[in-house]
Every structure is written in C-alpha cells, then in structure tokens.
Amino acid sequence: MKRLFRIENEAGRGIVSDSCFAERLGQLVELTRSEIAALERIEERQREVKRGTLLQRENDEVSELFVLRHGWVISYMMLADGSRQILRLHFPGDFIGTASIVYEQAPSSLAAITDLVICPFDKRALRILYDEHPRLAALIFLITQAEHVSLTDRLASLGRTSAKARVGALLLDMRDRLRTMDKDIVDSFPLKLTQEEIGDAAGLTGVHVNRMMRALAEDGLIARSNGNVTIRDGEALAEASNYVNRFATLDLSWLPKAR
C-alpha cells in the first residue's frame, strides 16, 4: 500500500508516495491527496538507464521531461568547432529536460554520467496540472525559476571570475546540491566527473582544471583522495570563488491554494 501522507523521516523530508514528482514537490509544500493522485496518474513508469547513455540528443524531437531519481546527468551543447559546454549538472531530485517544454527540438543533449533511475512525464500532461492543480503547476514554475537564477550565477562565474574561482564555485555548488538530497554528505563527496568534464562545465581545459584543483588543495581550501573531494574551508572557498548558495530561501507565499 502506498503511503499517502507526509511522514517525517530522519532527514527531515516528507516521504509522500511512490511518485518521483510527488517526492520532489513534497519537499516544498505539503501535498494534498488529490494532488498526489494527479501526479501518479500522469507519471510514466520509472526507467533505468545505463551509464553513458544519451537520454536526449541536441536537435532531436522531444516531448518528455524527467525527474531524476538516482544518479548524475549532464546537459550540454556542442559547438561548431567540436567543443562542448556543459550547461548544468543534474543530481537526484532535479527536473531535467525542461527546455523541451518550449521547443519541439531539444536545444541541448542529456547524458548519463552514472547509472540512473528516471521518471518520465509527457509535456502535454502539464496541461492537466494547469487546469486542475494550479498549485502543482506553480511549483514547477518556481523550481525552473530557481534554476534560472542559478544559471545566472554561472554566467557571472564564466564571464567575470578566474579559473580557480570557477572550479571552486563548481565544487561548492556540487556539495550544496548533493547535500539537499543526501544529508549524509557534509563536506566530502565523490567527484564523478573527469577533469575534462569539469573543464567543459567551467569553460576551461582539462589540463588547466588539474592545475587549479592542485592550487586549491595547496591553499588548503579543498582536499582530494581517490576520487573524493573534501571542502576543507567552505567559507574561504566561497569568498574566493564568489559563490552564493541560492537554495536557502524560496518564496512560496504567492502560490495558489491546493486543490
């Protein structure tokens, strides 16, 4: 039997239902029974995906978006000269593929960095939410707006900060976002990306990422050991990297009433 009501677990999060969407949206507000039922109805069966798989290819037709349940995903664009820009790292709980809501052809590719579990959702189902569960539609809007602001921070990072700062900001962002879903993570986490991938995210070469991570380690700001990164002085690193954690305070006050 599905658990339909919010239960506080040790992490302080509500476990709401088997639905990924309900799980994600339930982090922000307490969902009603009818909202949960609606989400379960429109959600397709969850799918397992092997590491390295391309979930979505740039310019291909798409009509699905996903909630990522387990694993890491990157979204990226390829440029004419063969270089790659990683637009976003996606962690468990994230909405992915939301750009396909607006375009029939995907503006970016999505690739599985690790084995995944994803929950697909046809974008046409959004209409049902807008018609019958306005609060859920508003929550999805709200999440995508927070993503927007986060992207804005990255733009400033690439446009106006040093290589060292860009790498530092990326690491802090990873730590904070992983921590929201997994309270076991405090300051250490497995860095599942290659240095080249970090470079493609930060607008640098892999070689230079290597030097910058070394430099950060020498400064005592981070430590590395067999694939794990530890933030040793988060305050100083945030200061040096111009990093702000945007996850603190979302304004939910304007949301419509639940139905």
Added chain:
Amino acid sequence: MKRLFRIENEAGRGIVSDSCFAERLGQLVELTRSEIAALERIEERQREVKRGTLLQRENDEVSELFVLRHGWVISYMMLADGSRQILRLHFPGDFIGTASIVYEQAPSSLAAITDLVICPFDKRALRILYDEHPRLAALIFLITQAEHVSLTDRLASLGRTSAKARVGALLLDMRDRLRTMDKDIVDSFPLKLTQEEIGDAAGLTGVHVNRMMRALAEDGLIARSNGNVTIRDGEALAEASNYVNRFATLDLSWLPKAR
C-alpha cells in the same frame, strides 16, 4: 474605448488592449475577452522611468515584476572585486524581474539604459492567473523557459567561444530581438550600449570589445556609423559566432484551454 479584439496591423501583430501584458501575450495566442479583462485588472498603472535609474537593486526586497513597454534595460550582478556581469539585455515586450518571483531579495540589479515605460505587476497576482486563467499562467511560464534557453546559449558563448564570436553573437541577438518588436529594423539598429557595457555582457574588457568590433568591421561582417550598427553579412556572422536564433518556433501545443 478600448479595442478588445485582435486587429491585424501593418506589422502583422494583434493590437489587443491597453494592457502591456495583454499586448505581449497576445503575440503568442489570441486572448479571450475574459483573459484580457483579468490582465487589465491585475496590472498597475504604467510608469515612466528616467535613463540611468536603478529599477531594482541586488539584495533589495522586491515583489514586483514588469513588462517593458519602451526603452532598454540591463540586468546585472556585481562581483566582490567590483566587476560587473550583465546578465541580459531587455527590450520592449520583455518580462523583467522574473527572478524576484522566487526570491524575496533580488538576485540581480535592473538599470534603465534609456528612458523607459514599464508596466508593474505584483507577483502575488500570479496566484489569480494560476487559479482563474491557467492559459495565461502557462504562457508566462513558457516565456520564462524560452529566456532560460537563451541564457544557456550565452553560457556556451562565454565558456567556449572567442572574444570576436561573443561580440558577434551579442550583436546578432540584439538585431533579432529588436526586430521582433519593431519590423522597421532589418539589419541596422542604434547601439545604445557603451563598449564597456558590451564587454560586461560578453565577459570582456571594453578595450578588447573595441578591437573586436573593429575586426568584425574589417572582415566585412558589420559596419558602424555614429552609434548605429549594421549587420552586413548575417549568415557569415552567425556562422562565425556560433549563433542560433531561438525565436523561430515556440511549441504552444500543450497549453491548456482559454477561460
């Protein structure tokens, strides 16, 4: 008497009502009478703003968003070292300040590059749209998603393209976006930004922007005369700058029915 029905004017756009919002959303779909009435009800009186005014200051409390009716606005962030990243240029028809929907404190500043006319709108009114006019809420979502994809293109531009390409892409973006609202603009437009401002948008210094614009002119891709820019070979410039016009095709098929 207000004109409530869509009328095709010489530019092929529907003139819908005195409401800025209705005007903007009416570009995408044919609005119903009740939708227009709802927009007019929640929209505050339009406001004139002098060039140079700060509409919104980073970290200040905000609860309004705007539609820009006339003039140019920039949104930007300041970094700790005093450098500035311009996040977005805003032209007539744009929604501005949408990030404040999610946060109580503004994540970025908004400044008037020219004299403006803006139409303010309290974010709490969004609730009314979600409750009573789902299609309008969905349209706003759709517009912000298109903005998101556009930001994504800029990220790739800053992260992975040369200074010349960044300046080229910025100029093409300006041309295309100005053209959507003003059909008189074909390939020439007044460049109301200083070279330093262009630099702050492209992640470059003003001095280097100067050199790159000169280089683009020498290549025959653009021409400049007393504050105006002309795109002389848009195809070649787009090619060289890795620029794609994303305005072509928004997918409206999933929108809920009008009320």
Added chain:
DNA sequence: CGTCGAGTTGACATAATTCAAGTAAGGTGG
C-alpha cells in the same frame, strides 16, 4: 570654450591553452 565621457590605439603583462611526454589506476582476456 572647457570639461567629460566614450572611443581608439600601442606597448606590455598575464592567464589560460596547446602540445607533448610521462605516470597511475582500473578493467579485461588469457
């Protein structure tokens, strides 16, 4: 007529890339 902001240009400094070579680590087949 003088001042001020913006654009222009040159010389020099520096950050990041490129190229190249070598090392460590993990996975696979015999």
Added chain:
DNA sequence: CCACCTTACTTGAATTATGTCAACTCGACG
C-alpha cells in the same frame, strides 16, 4: 592472477588570447 590496454591524471615548456595601463582624439553639452 598476471599482462596488457585504456583512460584519466600530472607536469613542463612554448604559444596565444585577452587584460592592463596609458596616452590621445573626438564629439556632446553646459
């Protein structure tokens, strides 16, 4: 279980793109 192969990481030297600093021009404006 070892030998091999591949992939990622590391490091140095040379190169290039972009930034910095400083001086000069030009036009707008009071």
